[in-house]
Amino acid sequence: MLTGVSFRLSPGQGLVLRGANGLGKTTLLRTIAGLQPALSGRIEGAGERAGYASHADGIKPALTVAETLRFWADLYRTDLPEDVFELFDLADLRDRPAGTLSAGQGRRLGLARLAVIGREVLLLDEPTVSLDAFSVKRFATFLREHHLGRGGIAVIATHIDLGLDLPELELEPHRAAPEAQGGSDEAFL
Amino acid sequence: MKALLGRDLRLAVRAGGGFGLGLAFFLIVVVLVPFGVGPEAAILARIAPGILWVAALLAALLSLDRIFALDHEDGSLPLLATAPLPMEMLALAKALAHWITTGLPLVVAAPVLGVLLHLPGQAMPWLLLSLAIGTPALSLIGTFGAALTVGLRRGGLLLSLIVLPLYVPVLIFGAEAARRGAEGLPATTPLLLLAGIGLGCVALLPFATAAALRVTLR
Numbered sequence: 229m230l231t232g233v234s235f236r237l238s239p240g241q242g243l244v245l246r247g248a249n250g251l252g253k254t255t256l257l258r259t260i261a262g263l264q265p266a267l268s269g270r271i272e273g274a275g276e277r278a279g280y281a282s283h284a285d286g287i288k289p290a291l292t293v294a295e296t297l298r299f300w301a302d303l304y305r306t307d308l309p310e311d312v313f314e315l316f317d318l319a320d321l322r323d324r325p326a327g328t329l330s331a332g333q334g335r336r337l338g339l340a341r342l343a344v345i346g347r348e349v350l351l352l353d354e355p356t357v358s359l360d361a362f363s364v365k366r367f368a369t370f371l372r373e374h375h376l377g378r379g380g381i382a383v384i385a386t387h388i389d390l391g392l393d394l395p396e397l398e399l400e401p402h403r404a405a406p407e408a409q410g411g412s413d414e415a416f417l
Numbered sequence: 418m419k420a421l422l423g424r425d426l427r428l429a430v431r432a433g434g435g436f437g438l439g440l441a442f443f444l445i446v447v448v449l450v451p452f453g454v455g456p457e458a459a460i461l462a463r464i465a466p467g468i469l470w471v472a473a474l475l476a477a478l479l480s481l482d483r484i485f486a487l488d489h490e491d492g493s494l495p496l497l498a499t500a501p502l503p504m505e506m507l508a509l510a511k512a513l514a515h516w517i518t519t520g521l522p523l524v525v526a527a528p529v530l531g532v533l534l535h536l537p538g539q540a541m542p543w544l545l546l547s548l549a550i551g552t553p554a555l556s557l558i559g560t561f562g563a564a565l566t567v568g569l570r571r572g573g574l575l576l577s578l579i580v581l582p583l584y585v586p587v588l589i590f591g592a593e594a595a596r597r598g599a600e601g602l603p604a605t606t607p608l609l610l611l612a613g614i615g616l617g618c619v620a621l622l623p624f625a626t627a628a629a630l631r632v633t634l635r
Binding site: 264280282 | 419420421423424427428431432433434488491492493494495496497498499500501502634635
C-alpha cells in the first residue's frame, strides 16, 4: 500500500502521519507495532517498546473503569499511576461499568490505557475520534507533558490538529503503484 | 498471564458472560436422555458413560466461538497481541479460562448426573478421572479452532467442522475409560492414552494457536 516510507525519531519526538482515508496509515502503524510483517524494509527499536492504540478501545462492558486500567497495568507489569484518573477526567467514573460510558468517555478510557502501560513508543491510530474539544486538549497535554516531555516517542495518524506543533509526514507521495502491491494470492494469505 | 486469566474469569461470571451455559446444556441433555430412551436401569447404566461424555463434549463445543470472538469484536485482540505477554501464553490463558468456566463445572457435575443415569458407583472415580483428564484437551483443541476462525463471519459452523474430528480421539478414549470402569474392567490403558493426548495438546497446541492468531490478526 505504501512504499519508500522512511523516518527516524529520537526520544521526545513525535510524528503526525497525514493522508487520505485508505491510504495505509493504519497498515503502517500496525506494521510498526509488529501485528503484520512488512513486505520489505526494516523497523528498528519499536517491537517490545511500542504500545499500540487502534480505532477500537477494546473495552469490556462488564468491567469497571478502574478494573479495566488495573488489568492493563497488571498485563504490562506496571503500577497503576494514581494521577491517570485525573489526567483523563475519569475520577468520577472509576467504579462505573465501562459498558455504561458514552463514546467519548470510552475513548478517554481507551487512551488512559496508554498512560498505564508505560511504553516509550506510542503508535496512535486516530486517537481523538469521538472526543470533544476539551478532551482533545487534555489528551494533547498528556502527550506533550507526560509522554514526549519525558523522552517518549509518538507516531500519530490523525486528521485534526492536536496543537502539538509536531512534524508531519504526508503519505500521499508514498502511495504504492498497483503492480507493486503483490498478486492476489499474496493478498489472500 | 495471571492478569488475563483473572480478567477472562471475571468477565465470564459477570452478566452476559456465558458462565453456566455449557453446564446448563450438559444438565438438559443428561436429564432428557431417560425420557427418550426409557427408564430401564440396565439400558441407562450401559449407555451412561457414552452419554455423559458426548454431552460434555458438546457442552464444551457450545462456548468455543466466544473464546476469541468477543475480543476480536471490541478490538482487544490486537491490543493483547502487542502486550508483553507472548502469544503462546495468551493462547494458554484463554484455554485455561475456558476450561475453568466450562470443563471444570462439567467434571464436578458429572457424578451427580451419573446417578440420574443409573451409573454404577464403581464407575464414578473413573468417570471423574477421565473427564478431568479429557476436558482440558477439549478446551485446548477448541481454542485452536477458535483462533483459526476468529476473523470469519459466522465462523461457528466452520469451527465445529474443524474441531469435531479432533475431538473424536478424546471422546473414544475418555468414554472407553469410563465404560471399562463401569463394568469393573481395568481402565488404565485408555486413561493413559487420554493423558497422552492431553499432554500432547498442552505441549503443541498453544504454539499452533499462536500461529493461527498471528495470521488472523494481519
